[in-house]
Amino acid sequence: xxxxxxxxxxxxxxxxxxxxxxxxxxxxxxxxxxxxxxxxxxxxxxxxxxxxxxxxxxxxxxxxxxxxxxxxxxxxxxxxxxxxxxxxxxxxxxxxxxxxxxxxxxxxxxxxxxxxxxxxxxxxxxxxxxxxxxxxxxxxxxxxxxxxxxxxxxxxxxxxxxxxxxxxxxxxxxxxxxxxxxxxxxxxxxxxxxxxxxxxxxxxxxxx
Amino acid sequence: xxxxxxxxxxxxxxxxxxxxxxxxxxxxxxxxxxxxxxxxxxxxxxxxxxxxxxxxxxxxxxxxxxxxxxxxxxxxxxxxxxxxxxxxxxxxxxxxxxxxxxxxxxxxxxxxxxxxxxxxxxxxxxxxxxxxxxxxxxxxxxxxxxxxxxxxxxxxxxxxxxxxxxxxxxxxxxxxxxxxxxxxxxxxxxxxxxxxxxxxxxxxxxxxxxx
Ligand code: SF4
Ligand code: SF4
Numbered sequence: 001x002x003x004x005x006x007x008x009x010x011x012x013x014x015x016x017x018x019x020x021x022x023x024x025x026x027x028x029x030x031x032x033x034x035x036x037x038x039x040x041x042x043x044x045x046x047x048x049x050x051x052x053x054x055x056x057x058x059x060x061x062x063x064x065x066x067x068x069x070x071x072x073x074x075x076x077x078x079x080x081x082x083x084x085x086x087x088x089x090x091x092x093x094x095x096x097x098x099x100x101x102x103x104x105x106x107x108x109x110x111x112x113x114x115x116x117x118x119x120x121x122x123x124x125x126x127x128x129x130x131x132x133x134x135x136x137x138x139x140x141x142x143x144x145x146x147x148x149x150x151x152x153x154x155x156x157x158x159x160x161x162x163x164x165x166x167x168x169x170x171x172x173x174x175x176x177x178x179x180x181x182x183x184x185x186x187x188x189x190x191x192x193x194x195x196x197x198x199x200x201x202x203x204x205x206x207x208x
Numbered sequence: 209x210x211x212x213x214x215x216x217x218x219x220x221x222x223x224x225x226x227x228x229x230x231x232x233x234x235x236x237x238x239x240x241x242x243x244x245x246x247x248x249x250x251x252x253x254x255x256x257x258x259x260x261x262x263x264x265x266x267x268x269x270x271x272x273x274x275x276x277x278x279x280x281x282x283x284x285x286x287x288x289x290x291x292x293x294x295x296x297x298x299x300x301x302x303x304x305x306x307x308x309x310x311x312x313x314x315x316x317x318x319x320x321x322x323x324x325x326x327x328x329x330x331x332x333x334x335x336x337x338x339x340x341x342x343x344x345x346x347x348x349x350x351x352x353x354x355x356x357x358x359x360x361x362x363x364x365x366x367x368x369x370x371x372x373x374x375x376x377x378x379x380x381x382x383x384x385x386x387x388x389x390x391x392x393x394x395x396x397x398x399x400x401x402x403x404x405x406x407x408x409x410x411x412x413x414x415x416x417x418x419x
Contacts, residue, residue, distance in 0.1 A: 065284060065287070066288055067353070068288070068292065069284065069324065069328070070353075071291070071321075072294075073287075073325075073328045075321065075325055076329050076333060077336045079325065080329075080335060081336045085214050086336070088368065089336060089368060092362075092364055092365050095361040096357075096358055096362060099356060099357055099358055100353075103354060103356070104295050107295040107296040108299075109299035109300040109302075110296065110300075114296045114297060114300070114316070117292055121286070121290075121293075125289050126286065128282065128285075129283060129285065129286050132281075132282040133279055138273075138275070138279050140329075140330045141283060141331075143330075144329070144330045145286065147323075147326065148323045148326065152323075155319060158316075159316070162309065167308040170309075170311060170312060171308060175312060177315050177322070178322075181322065181326065182320070182321075182322035182323045182326075183319070184316065
């Protein structure tokens, strides 16, 4: 049997390893991206899961974006300006983004709420969005949601790990975020390449 | 497509060939930034640089692929959900005195923002100078979302950005808008002038009046 990491795509082959997947200790993590055991799925079911379901129809009417979403919209345009070497514009967009970040709606500071949103994105949010993107042949949107879904799985994994191990999980170690796709990595050094979007290690930000 | 040279200061060793080859003296500047006013876009410096430090970047960008409404709606849903995640993580980080949890939540806050940025880009907000982006800015200037909104920043952007796809419905001008049926470019010409597609040179019946 083969098992695939749903974050980075690493395949655990029982035959090659000589150890049954079910015999691995609970503390075992993906050698590529450190995702926990629970992020692995048997290879057959993974193949079955990629069969597109009929996408859910959204009404074409664009709902108004919330302040939090507008914050991301404008910080994205700030980054877009930077890429074009338009520093002044980048600064102005960032100012608008900061305003929307500040006024974004309050949320309960509750990690179980965070987990439930994360689960919802993994089970429904991203798969639905990917199906719509695939239906319209929108490669860019499909790519963004594919990365996002993988990142979401690692977010869920690290939150769950923290909830079970507490502060020990993060004592004497660094936390890194890939500045391109948002992949989160716990370790002393960032991975040599991002397991999700494949950028080199210097694109990782150390969280302080 | 018109291009200009941009030097990556992290890679440049500041001492070699581009200084000799530029026909217009655009590369030899006291602040090391290539003078965009002088650069004529010939690309000789980029070819000569041994460090791969110079890229030729486009001055104008083609209109982006049009996004289907259904895709936009689907992307927006994801973005809304990531925005909530970001806010929860930020609030936890601000309120906890546990150093590990604070660090983890700051990482998730950052991660959620990056994912949201990536997805909203695919909902039609790729380029700062697209009609979509500019219409949104002008909307916010006209209907301020609330106290403290930096309206001046939005106005400055509206005057410094030049719309790349003709989609910005700004103040009315004495211009007519066309779409090229061959390459899909949208462009404007002064009323009375003969329209020619700036991207591919198409004329006449290959153009459609759209405004
Ligand atoms: S592209 Fe040509 S004109 Fe512009 S800086 Fe390089 S050599 Fe000079
Ligand atoms: S040739 Fe390249 S490395 Fe040398 S000074 Fe010019 S930009 Fe810098």
